[in-house]
Amino acid sequence: MYHLTCSIVLYHNDEAEIKKAINSLLQSSLSIKLFLVDNSKTDELKKLADAKNIEYIFNNENAGFGKAHNTALLKAVPLSSYHLILNPDIAFSTGVLEDIHAFMEKNKQVGQLLPKVFYDNGDLQKLCHLLPRPFDLLGRRFFNGHGWAKKLNDKYELKGFNYDQCVNIPNLSGCFMFMRNAVLQKTKYFDERYFMYLEDVDLTRRVHAVSETIFYPYVDIIHKYEKESYSNPVLLRYHINSAIRYFNKWGWLIDKERSRINNAALERLQLK
Secondary structure (H helix, E strand, C coil), X not given: CECEEEEEEECCCCHHHHHHHHHHHHCCCCCEEEEEEECCXXXXXXXXXXXXXXXXXXXXXXXXXXXXXXXXXXXXXXXXXXXXXXXXXXXXXXXXXXXXXXHHHHCCCEEEEEEEEECCCCCECCCEECCCCHHHHHHHHHCCCCHHHHHHHHHHCCCCCCCCCCEECCEECCCEEEEEHHHHHHHCCCCCCCCCCCHHHXXXXXXXXXXXXXXEEEEEEEECCCCHHHCCHHHHHHHHHHHHXXXXXXXXXXXXXXXXXXXXXXXXXXXX
């Protein structure tokens, strides 16, 4: 048994960037098993699996983000009590994983955790959100300069939250998902109908229904983040398709569970 398993999904990523993520993991004092799941067209990145505790899985196709992680999860979950779903553009210092692991050991009600996240220039990434409504996503993407869209986005992004307290949040970024495996088994992993985008929102929502999904501000990581779907028409199409799948699944204008969960989050943060 390992203290932690981890999966990183690859798709023609920059090798130096991936090495930073791998080194961040392997410098930990925890025992870790890492799965590199490669959706690339070739297995060129196989050379990165240069340690005994790294397993390389070549899909020979672009299986999508959630499906690729599920491939690793099926192997990983029996090996540990916790699993980290990690983006390849993440880096962090020694002690981060140890701190989170200790917190999860002491707080059995927590099913998922996100630490404080910074851009590589030192700016804070505001990755704690409410569950989205259709107009939240529409306004953010297509009407960013309009007053009504800004008002909706401020609420969706929890404007006024200072990111200085440990709190139960219903929608956490998928760049670093520290998961309790017993909860993952209940929620059945990623919904593979999402090829890319919103699969993390969907999974976090299901985890939030049976446990706490915690923002944990006492350790931090670096995330080299780019909103590629804002400039790439192919990725924009994936984003739109995933949004349609999400709202078809959970409800478009009428979603009583969403309203209840969001109102509870606003009350916890005293933003209501």
